[in-house]
Amino acid sequence: MSAVLQAESLSRVFPSPGGDVTAVREADLSIAAGELVVVAGRSGAGKTTLLTMLGGLDRPTSGRVLVDGVDLADPGTDVAALRGARIASIFQTSGLIPVLSAAENVEVPLRIRRTDAAERDRRVAEALRDVGLDDHARQRPGELSGGQQQRVGIARALVMAPGILLADEPTAQLDSETGAQIMDLIANLVHHRGTAAIVATHDPAMIARADRVLDLHDGVLRRRVG
Template sequence: MSAVLQAEALSRVFPSPSGDVVAVRDAELSVRAGELVVLAGRSGAGKTTLLTMLGGLDRPTSGRVLVDGADLADASTDVAALRGARIASIFQTSGLIPVLSAAENVEVPLRIRRVAPAERDRRVADALRDVGLAEHARQRPGELSGGQQQRVGIARALVMAPGILLADEPTAQLDSETGAQIMELIARLVHENGTAAIVATHDAAMAARADRVLELHDGVLRDRLG
């Protein structure tokens, strides 16, 4: 199966008065549909920088990112449209809109894409059911636990059925038990939906749920063996 997301010789250098800081150095990776890749490494290793480049939110200093074969740096590529249609992100905090209900938060990307109301309702209901929150659709974020809020964030990320999911430390703000539940949920949905996913985490226990583990060390990406 061909890769959905690829990085070729990807590097990101940040200039500073004391000298250039190499956050990512010549990274190579390839992720297929339905594959869950854990990106491990200590804080400051370059995980977030790599994810932002893979998601088209930051331009590499050198190298390139391919999404479904399209080069994000190519002038002919509509990166914003590609991101909206194919890439979803989950962050450390859910980023929910406080005044909206769980269902309304999940509905936001569907409204942006102008999905028809009946189809919006169906997709939102399905997404909340998938994350185990069907009975909490009308509750606002302040009425939900941290784990439930993160589940709403996952539902919102997946409601557009993206081909690629990028998650940056999605369990960092949660206790270990809730974090494990969130990772199990992400793994199940990725495999069921055939999504290509990269989940950045410094928690070694999370690697057990991955199809493959990559590790960043001082900006250098490598396969973790064993």
């Protein structure tokens, strides 16, 4: 299968008063449609940095990222448009807009893509139902618990039915039952809808569902054997 997302010799170095810190070192990665890849590693190992580079939110110090063969660093690449069309991200914090309701937050990416109003309503309702929040559609983030806010953020990503999903510790703030639901949703997107997903996590249950597990240690990415 051809890769939809590739990283080639990807490195990210951050300057600091005590000397340069290498968060990711010469990482190579290739993922195809319909594949679930987990990046495992302790806190501070570089998982978030890797995902932000793969999603075009941060530029690597060296190396490159290709989405459908398109180099994100090419001057002619409209990274924002490519992200909007192909990539959805789930972060450790929900990043919700406080003045909007749960449904309106989920609806934002569909409005950006100018999706038909009836289709928007259908997909938003489905996404909120999938994360168990269909009864909270009209509530604003301040009226929701931290776990509920995280689920709204997840629904906002899933509503796009993305070709590529990048998830940074998506179950970290959730109880075990809700976390299992979210893992099922991600696995369904991957294996039934052909999404390519990279999930940074230390959750053993998520790791067990992966097609491949990569370990990130001191910025070095290696495939787990066995």
